[in-house]
Amino acid sequence: MAEQNSHYYVPAQSPWPIVGAIGFFLVAVGAGNLVAQLSQTGEAGWGRFILLVGFIILLVMMFGWFKDQISESRAGLHNAQLGVSYRQGMSWFIFSEVMFFAAFFGALFYARMISVPWLGGASNNAMTAEVLWPSFEAIWPLTTTPGGTTTQAMGYWGLPLINTIILLTSSITIHFAHTGLEANKRKQLTLMLGLTILLGMSFLVLQVEEYIHAYQDLGLKLDSGVYGNTFFLLTGFHGMHVTLGTLFLIVIFFRVLAGHFSPDNHFAFQSASWYWHFVDVVWLCLFVFVYII
Incomplete structure (x- = not known):
């Protein structure tokens, strides 16, 4: 170099x-x-x-x-000063992604905590609720649409729980890959990074299976009212971020095989690790607020 x-x-x-x-x-x-x-x-x-x-x-x-x-x-061509700029840029990028998901979580909070009670007659809106949706029951998940279509809610057990375990495990493997790089243990780095990629791919495959189950068995679709909207909006965008993160890690993996990075110079790997941990934290929030509560 x-x-x-x-x-x-x-x-x-x-x-x-x-x-x-x-x-x-x-x-x-x-x-x-x-x-x-x-x-x-x-x-x-x-x-x-x-x-x-x-x-x-x-x-x-x-x-x-x-x-x-x-x-x-x-x-x-790069130097330490440019490295600081890259770190600042990656930090602001992840912050913008946090705000991106915060908007969607805000929409979920508004629907659950404000719109649903309002339609149920809360805050002296009984007359309005009677006019808009007389048979409405203020419960969540809202599995009945104004048109009368009824769906089933996606539970947290089964595929969602398995995917949670997969992503939590991937955070551990990417951490050990990072520690292996810092200790110049190339075998540990390669093994743990490759395992992280496989876990990310497994998550995506199981999410496709979950969507098929939602459509075919639960009748839960994108047009299934506000519950279906928020469910697919949040999980779908998260799946897109997992896809991008996996591609990012694949590029890093091939760079590792090519002998790139050293214990003192590996910001590209570090930024991929930051992004992957961010994706994992977002999923934990999704698992709690979308699937469990």
Whole structure:
């Protein structure tokens, strides 16, 4: 590896930000059309193809941007001052993700603690509740929609509990991978990091199984009232973050196999570890507030 650059490195112009913006735009358009078509006709429509193209563009952007960053780092263009900037940037990024999920948890809190009691006649709203939804019962999970459709709630036992154990275990394995890197124990690092990736993939497979169970056996769908909305919104976005985190760890894993990182210089690994712990904490909150309470 080349010696560290003594000056603050300013990278050249990159095409990856605009490529990523295009990818995210196509994902938003495709996902919006897909959800609309499924709810109206029961068929996927053209939105699935736009969604797929968007995801492919995002994958190309991620690996292209990672490649450029890795090349710059291995060429010795980065220095300690730039490392501080990277740490600040990653910290603010995770904070923005915390606020992202806080908004969704806020929507869940509003629906459960304010809207449901209000519709049930709380706070002197008995007359309004009688007009809006006469047969309404102020209970949660709200498994009956105004149209009369009834679904079943997703319990915390079974797949959700197994997935919780999987993610908690993955936090332990990524921690031991980190300690192995700091102690320059490459075998421990490789083994624990690889196990973390397998656990992340297992979580995603079981979440797909959970969604199939929800749709086919419980009748719990995205259009199943506010309970279905919040359930799939929170768990779906979390699943997307687990997917991104797993891809992040896979890139780090191949870098480890290539001999990258040292006990004193491994922020890319550290940032992946931070992100994975964040994903685990969000799931614990989901498990408590969405599945148990």
